[in-house]
Amino acid sequence: MTSRSMPGTDLAATIVKATAERAAEFERLTGTKPCLATVIVGDDPASVTYVKMKRNRCAKAGITSRHVPLPEETTTEQLVAAVRELSEDPSVHGILLQHPVPAHIDERAAFEAIAPGKDVDGVTMHSFAAMSFGEPGFASCTPGGIMRLLEDYGVEPSGKHAVVIGRSPILGKPAAMLLLAKDATVTVCHSRTRDLPSIVRTADIVVAAVGKPEFVKGDWIKPGAVVIDAGYNEGNVGDVAYAEALPHASLITPVPGGVGPTTIALLLEQTVTAAFAAS
Amino acid sequence: MTSRSMPGTDLAATIVKATAERAAEFERLTGTKPCLATVIVGDDPASVTYVKMKRNRCAKAGITSRHVPLPEETTTEQLVAAVRELSEDPSVHGILLQHPVPAHIDERAAFEAIAPGKDVDGVTMHSFAAMSFGEPGFASCTPGGIMRLLEDYGVEPSGKHAVVIGRSPILGKPAAMLLLAKDATVTVCHSRTRDLPSIVRTADIVVAAVGKPEFVKGDWIKPGAVVIDAGYNEGNVGDVAYAEALPHASLITPVPGGVGPTTIALLLEQTVTAAFAAS
Structure with a gap:
C-alpha cells in the first residue's frame, strides 16, 4: 500500500478559477459583481483573520464583499435585524455570518435570519435539511x-x-x-x-x-x-x-x-451561484 | 439475561389519556376542539385504512378531524394548493398528509406546503432540521x-x-x-x-x-x-x-x-400541542 498526502490546493484553485470566470460572466451580464456580505460580531482575532482572508479571496475572484462589523455587545435582536436587512437587500447575493458569535447571542436565531437563497455558507436549518434530503440548496x-x-x-x-x-x-x-x-x-x-x-x-x-x-x-x-x-x-x-x-x-x-482551501473555494462558488439564481 | 417483549400499548394509552385531557381543556378554554386535517390522494387501501384509524383515534381523544380526500389524478400544484389552504386556515391546527402519494406527485413540495407550526406528523424540512439541531419543533x-x-x-x-x-x-x-x-x-x-x-x-x-x-x-x-x-x-x-x-x-x-401505537399517540399529542400553540 502506498500512502499519499491529499492536498486540496489544486482542487481549490480549479474551483476558484472557474468561479472567477463565472463571476466575470455575471458582471458582463448584469453590470455588477456578485456580492458577499460578511457579518462579524466582536473582534475575536481568529475570526477577524478568517473574514479578512475570505474577503481577499472574494476580491481576487471578482466578487465584491460588503463588510458588516458589529460590536461585541450586539444583541440577538440587533444581529437578527442586521442579517435580515441583508437578506432583503437585492444587491447582496450571499451572506456569511462568521461564527462563533459571542455567547450571549442566540446563534441559531441569527443564522435563521439568512434567506435560504443567500445561505452560501450553508448554515441554516433549510440548507441542512436540503443536504440531508438531496433537495436543492447550498452545502x-x-x-x-x-x-x-x-x-x-x-x-x-x-x-x-x-x-x-x-x-x-x-x-x-x-x-x-x-x-x-x-x-x-x-x-x-x-x-x-x-x-x-x-x-x-x-x-x-x-x-x-x-x-x-x-x-x-x-x-x-x-x-x-x-x-x-x-x-x-x-x-x-x-x-x-x-x-x-x-x-x-x-x-x-x-x-x-x-x-481548508476547498472550504473557501466552495464559499466563493456558492456566492456566484446565488448571484446567478437571483438575477 | 432475560428477554422481554417491549409493547408500546401501555405507553400509548398513557399518552392518549393525557392528550384527551389536554384536548378537553383546550375545548373548555376556546370553545372548539383541536382539529387535525387529514389529506389523502387516491385510494390505496392501506393508506385509506391508516387514515381512517387515525381519525377514529382523534375522535376518541376529543380531536376533530377534517378529511380532505383527493383523487388519484391530483397534480402536485393542486395538492400544494390544498395543503397551503389548510396551512392558512386558523381552524386547522395540525395537518397530516398521508404518504406515499402517487408517484407523479412531488411529495417533498407537498410536504413543504405544511406550515411548520402545523406539521404534527413531522415531515417538513424544518421539522427534520429542528430534530437534528435540538430546536423547537415537531418530531x-x-x-x-x-x-x-x-x-x-x-x-x-x-x-x-x-x-x-x-x-x-x-x-x-x-x-x-x-x-x-x-x-x-x-x-x-x-x-x-x-x-x-x-x-x-x-x-x-x-x-x-x-x-x-x-x-x-x-x-x-x-x-x-x-x-x-x-x-x-x-x-x-x-x-x-x-x-x-x-x-x-x-x-x-x-x-x-x-x-405502531406510540406513533399514533404522538400524532394526537402533537396535534393538541399545535392547537395550544396557535391559540
Missing part, C-alpha cells in the same frame, strides 16, 4: 468541500463505512448527511462515544471534525483508509496526528492545505 | 414514538451504539438524529451497506426501518441489545424475525403492538 462549505475533495481523488463513498468524529450543525452532521447521500454507511461519533479508537478502526473513510489537536492517533487508522482532517487548531495542527497516521492511510489531507 | 411521529418508548423502558441511549437500518426522510434519518441528540453513537445503514449483519452485531440499540418482512435475523442481534422494530409489513409482520431475535435481545418491540 455547508467544509462538508461540501470534503465531498468535492473525495470526488477529486476518486474516492467513491458508496458502500464504504464512513466514520465522522464530531456532530456540530455546520460540520459533523452535514458531513454525515452528505456521505449518506453518496451511499456510505455512516457512523457519527462524539464526546460520549465509548471506545472511539475501535470504531475508527472500522472506517474506510474517517472525517475528523473535533477541534482538538492531533486527537485522532495513527494506530486508530485502518490500513488503506482515507483520512479527512477537517480540524484546524493553533499552531497549524489538525485533528489527526498526521505523521503517525500517514503510513496507515491510503490518502490523508494535510493541515494546512487540505480541507 | 416525526414514529421516531418520536421510538424515543418515548426507549425512555419508558428505561433505556438510556447515551454512549450506546445505535444502528439504524433505513434512511428515509421520515423514519431512518430522523430516528438517527434523535438518537444522536440523546448522545448515542449512531450508524445509519441502508441497501448499499456492506456486511450489514456484522454491523448490526455491534449495536446496543437496533432500529429496523427497512420495510422488508423479517429482514433482520436473530443471529444479527448482540446478546442484550434493545431491538426496535419500526417495520410493518403485510400479514402483521415486522422488519425483524421476532421469534429468532427474542432470545438474544434484552428488549424487543412486537409487531403489531410495539412502535
Whole structure:
C-alpha cells in the first residue's frame, strides 16, 4: 500500500478559477459583481483573520464583499435585524455570518435570519435539511468541500463505512448527511462515544471534525483508509496526528492545505451561484 | 439475561389519556376542539385504512378531524394548493398528509406546503432540521414514538451504539438524529451497506426501518441489545424475525403492538400541542 498526502490546493484553485470566470460572466451580464456580505460580531482575532482572508479571496475572484462589523455587545435582536436587512437587500447575493458569535447571542436565531437563497455558507436549518434530503440548496462549505475533495481523488463513498468524529450543525452532521447521500454507511461519533479508537478502526473513510489537536492517533487508522482532517487548531495542527497516521492511510489531507482551501473555494462558488439564481 | 417483549400499548394509552385531557381543556378554554386535517390522494387501501384509524383515534381523544380526500389524478400544484389552504386556515391546527402519494406527485413540495407550526406528523424540512439541531419543533411521529418508548423502558441511549437500518426522510434519518441528540453513537445503514449483519452485531440499540418482512435475523442481534422494530409489513409482520431475535435481545418491540401505537399517540399529542400553540 502506498500512502499519499491529499492536498486540496489544486482542487481549490480549479474551483476558484472557474468561479472567477463565472463571476466575470455575471458582471458582463448584469453590470455588477456578485456580492458577499460578511457579518462579524466582536473582534475575536481568529475570526477577524478568517473574514479578512475570505474577503481577499472574494476580491481576487471578482466578487465584491460588503463588510458588516458589529460590536461585541450586539444583541440577538440587533444581529437578527442586521442579517435580515441583508437578506432583503437585492444587491447582496450571499451572506456569511462568521461564527462563533459571542455567547450571549442566540446563534441559531441569527443564522435563521439568512434567506435560504443567500445561505452560501450553508448554515441554516433549510440548507441542512436540503443536504440531508438531496433537495436543492447550498452545502455547508467544509462538508461540501470534503465531498468535492473525495470526488477529486476518486474516492467513491458508496458502500464504504464512513466514520465522522464530531456532530456540530455546520460540520459533523452535514458531513454525515452528505456521505449518506453518496451511499456510505455512516457512523457519527462524539464526546460520549465509548471506545472511539475501535470504531475508527472500522472506517474506510474517517472525517475528523473535533477541534482538538492531533486527537485522532495513527494506530486508530485502518490500513488503506482515507483520512479527512477537517480540524484546524493553533499552531497549524489538525485533528489527526498526521505523521503517525500517514503510513496507515491510503490518502490523508494535510493541515494546512487540505480541507481548508476547498472550504473557501466552495464559499466563493456558492456566492456566484446565488448571484446567478437571483438575477 | 432475560428477554422481554417491549409493547408500546401501555405507553400509548398513557399518552392518549393525557392528550384527551389536554384536548378537553383546550375545548373548555376556546370553545372548539383541536382539529387535525387529514389529506389523502387516491385510494390505496392501506393508506385509506391508516387514515381512517387515525381519525377514529382523534375522535376518541376529543380531536376533530377534517378529511380532505383527493383523487388519484391530483397534480402536485393542486395538492400544494390544498395543503397551503389548510396551512392558512386558523381552524386547522395540525395537518397530516398521508404518504406515499402517487408517484407523479412531488411529495417533498407537498410536504413543504405544511406550515411548520402545523406539521404534527413531522415531515417538513424544518421539522427534520429542528430534530437534528435540538430546536423547537415537531418530531416525526414514529421516531418520536421510538424515543418515548426507549425512555419508558428505561433505556438510556447515551454512549450506546445505535444502528439504524433505513434512511428515509421520515423514519431512518430522523430516528438517527434523535438518537444522536440523546448522545448515542449512531450508524445509519441502508441497501448499499456492506456486511450489514456484522454491523448490526455491534449495536446496543437496533432500529429496523427497512420495510422488508423479517429482514433482520436473530443471529444479527448482540446478546442484550434493545431491538426496535419500526417495520410493518403485510400479514402483521415486522422488519425483524421476532421469534429468532427474542432470545438474544434484552428488549424487543412486537409487531403489531410495539412502535405502531406510540406513533399514533404522538400524532394526537402533537396535534393538541399545535392547537395550544396557535391559540
